[in-house]
Structures are given as structure tokens and as C-alpha cells.
Amino acid sequence: MSRICLVVPSNKFDQYFIQIPLDILMAAGQLRAEGHEVSVWDQRLQDEPPVGEDPDILLISSAIADRAQCYPLDLGPIRAATDVAKARFPSARTIAIGPHGTHLPEATRLDLAVQHVALGEADSAAVQAVRSLSAGVTAPVLSGDIAPASPLAIVGDRPKPYANIPLEEFALPAYDLVPLRSYTAEVIVDGLPQPGPCGMVLAARGCTYGCTFCHLPFGNRMRIQPVDRVIAEVEAQQAAGLDFQFFLDYVFGINKTFYTDICRRLRGQGVGWVGQTRAEIVLKSDVTEWAKAGCQGMWLGAESPAVAGTGVHKRVSEQQIRDAVLKLKDAGIVPFAFILLGLPDDDACMSDWLVDWAGGVPGWFGINQLFLRPGTSLYDQLAPQYNDGSVPTSWREIQEVTRRYRERYPADLDDQERRLTQLPNYLGNAIVPVG
Secondary structure, X not given: OOEEEEEEOOOHHHHOOOOOOHHHHHHHHHHHHOOOEXXXXXXXXXXXXXXXXXXXXXXEEOOOHHHHOOOOOOOHHHHHHHHHHHHHOOOOEEEEEXXXXXXXXXXXXXXXXXOEEEOOOHHHHHHHHHHHHHOOOOOOOEOOOOOOOOOOOOOOOOOOOOOOOOHHHOOOOOHHHOOHHXXXXXXXXXXXXXXXXXXXXXXXXXXXXXXXXOOOOOOOOOEEOOHHHHHHHHHHHXXXXXXXEEEOOOOOOOOHHHHHHHHHHHOOOOOEEEEEEOHHHHHHOOHHHHHHOOEEEEEEEEEOOOHHHOOOOOOOOHHHHHHHHHHHHHOOOEEEEEEEEXXXXXXXXXXXXXXXXXXXXXXXXXXXXXXXOOOOHHHHHHHHHHOOOOOOOOHHHHHHHHHHHHHHOXXXXXXXXXXXXXXXXXXXXXXXXXX
16 A cells, blocks of 8 residues: 655635645545555645655645635646655655646646646545556556556547546545644634634535636536535534534535535534525525524625626626625624626626625625636637637646736726725735734
8 A cells, every 4th residue: 555645735825714625635534544544744734744654655736625616827836835745755656636637637747747647526536546556557647538457548638537436435534634723714703704713514516507707626516425424524523623614515505405404413513604605595595594503604606796797607686696695694694705806798897886886795705806717618718819819738828818818808907906905894804814
């Protein structure tokens, strides 16, 4: 069996929160269950790797679960983490996992200077890449094209990702391999958000909505974990001292039976939690049941008051957003709104209405800048016109695509972001930077 170290790079998002690398812990738990010696080196928290024998395999994450939906286009920090790990363990094989390698495997392998790239969902790809190496597969790019026992060959320009391991077959995440209480997110204290120790649960993977700007690392088909398994993860983190959780599910409440069962099981457990969903789901749900189950905050993908007219397949009205925010507040749940700056043909952004609207949202908001990311249909639609008519083949070209898009946008996005961050209900003004 192998000695494996899973590496989590530092990134610019560390300023406010350092969230649990859930998919890394999922992979670690399963690899350990299969008999490997496993460690996790989270470079956001640990300058040095865990003490032990040198690993013979390094699995480098390019974007952990909480960032995979909005993964960064700059591979510089990931390359820096890779270089540090390789310098520390020069004889170890190196494998990149995550969305970068899944969408541009060869460019990612070259940019990160790793030997292998495992395509697919990070936890499943990590486990199956190790299985492939154990079976003698040694090609430059690892994928699931053929049986693991056979020599691997790249077929065409798009190797096939590894199939997903069924969720019920995964061992519990290896929470004990990381300083669990050092991970943080927005927790609610006396009705106000602040950074605090927080766990993470991913009860259901996928999203059935077709927003063209959104990268879905888990696909558009809903896959749910057994409810007993979800509760076991909550209880394991609670036993380790984490009484607050973040539900990473992209559309909490979309499956009424499933989420009703979860809420029923959470009632009386002494666990507080924050989740994320859509305005339509809030309006169709009895959110008082969420509150009774410990829900203290809920994020909505609001994006913009004019998002329905932008052509990105998100038909949510300004009134629905406001009604959902007020419904959450009435239930005692603190509402949060994601705002996406720079949507194509966004009347609110182009007319400078977006800033005033955000200031009037009766809840907290956070900001994301629109990036054109491989793996989204908006990228497929727009990238060639910002790259001299051709599809980008490198991450440098992809960064240039977003730079040119923003440069040609008919509004000053940097100025709008500056003014948004000065509003009193901007979440960053309520959260004191960690450390």
C-alpha cells in the first residue's frame, strides 16, 4: 500500500474564512479505508506537513469543494504549493486533482509541473488515481478511459473523467487528519454574522438549474447521500467540537422529502447551520421548519435584480428575491445574497442601479466578479470572441479572456465593486478578518 499526502494550497480567499477541505477529507477517509497511510497538508493552516514517513504520492488539490464552483483562473498559488510539496518530498509522484485538470488536463499538468492529472470530481478522482497507480498505470494523464489494470493511453484531446464513486460507498471523511476547530465560516451570534469555528456538510451533490455562468463541479443531476450518513457526518464534527455547520448543497430544500428528513433529524441536536439555495425554493418551502432544525442563515443566489433579462437562464425576478429575503427574516433566519458583478447585458449593472439595489437589500450580501470559466456554457459561448476567434488552450489565454471581457464591459466594474464594498450591509464589513 502507498503513503499518500493530500495537499491543499493557500489562496487569496483566506482573508475571511478557511473552510474545511471536505472533498479532500472524503478522499482521505476512503484511501485510508483501502489500507493506505494517509496525511493531509493544508498549507492554509500548516507551514510544515504532518510528521511521519515521507509520502510516495502527493495529491494536489487545485480548488477544494467550497471553491470548486468559483474556481480561480490563476494557477500561480497552486503551482507555489506544488513546488513547496515537491521540494519537501522530491521522490513522491505528483497528481493534480480538481476542476483545472478536469477541463484542461495537459495545460494544467504543464503549468503545475506535475506528473499526472486525475480527471473528475476531486474525491472520486483522487481515490481512483491511486488505484490506477497501484495497478501499474503510469501515463502522463490519468483518466477513467479504460480499466485500471490496463496501460492507460490518452484518447483524443479530451480524456474521459473517472466515474463517480457512489456516495454510499465512501468512508466517513477523515476529520482527524486536520486541525478541525481551526476551520471557519460565517456563524451567527446574536443575529449577526461573524467568523467562527464551522464544519461542512455536503448532503446532496449537483444542481438541476441551467445557469450558464455557473460551474457545476458535481454536474446537473442531483445525487443525495443517505440521511443516516448526513447525520453521522454532522455528529462526528459535533463530537470534535464543531457545533456550527455549513451545508454546501447548492440548492438546499429542492428535494422536499430528503431535506424534510434531514431537518427532522437535526431538531434538538444543538447544531446551528447556514446553507445556500435559490429564491424560488425559499418561496416554495416552509422555512420555519429549517429554523426549528437549527438553520440560522441562508445564502441566496440573487446575482442581480435584472438577472432574468441577462440571457444566462436564471429567471428570478427582483420581487422574488426580496420576498425570499423577507420570508427568511420572518422565520428568524439571517438572509445572505450572492451578487454577481458583470453579467452580460445586465441592465442593473450597466445603468449603475446594482449598487443602490444592493444597499437596499434587507440582508447581508457578498460579491463575486463574473469570470468566464471552462466548464460553463457561458464560457463556451463567449470565450472565442475574446481570444481572436479560437478556443483558449492555456490558462494564461483563459485569464486574458476574462480580462478582455471586463475591459470591454459597458460599465466600470472596478468602481462598482469598490462602492459595493463600502455599503453597510456588505458582509465583509461585518466580518473581521481572521488572524
